[in-house]
Amino acid sequence: MSLALYLPALPRIPRRYAPVLFAFFLSISLSGVLAAAITAVNTGLETGFVGRWLHAYALAWSFAFPAVTVVAPRVRALVERLTA
Numbered sequence: 001m002s003l004a005l006y007l008p009a010l011p012r013i014p015r016r017y018a019p020v021l022f023a024f025f026l027s028i029s030l031s032g033v034l035a036a037a038i039t040a041v042n043t044g045l046e047t048g049f050v051g052r053w054l055h056a057y058a059l060a061w062s063f064a065f066p067a068v069t070v071v072a073p074r075v076r077a078l079v080e081r082l083t084a
Contacts, residue, residue: 027067032057035053
C-alpha cells in the first residue's frame with residue numbers, strides 16, 4: 001500500500017521556490033543533527049540537554065540557512081562541471 005493513501009494532498013508550491021525550499025529543509029535538518037551531536041559531546045546527555053540543544057539549534061540554523069542559500073548554487077555548478 002502506498003503512503004499517499006493515508007496522507008492528505010499537500011499544496012503544490014511553484015517550482016521557482018525550489019532552491020529556497022531545498023535550503024530550508026537541508027539547513028533545518030543538518031543544523032539540528034549537528035547541534036545535537038556537538039551539544040552532546042561538549043556537555044553530555046545530562047539534565048538540561050534539550051534546552052541547551054534547542055538554543056544551539058536556533059543559533060546554528062540562523063547561520064546555516066543563509067549559508068546553504070548562498071553556497072548550494074555554487075556547489076551544484078561545481079558538480080555539474082565535474083560530472084559528465
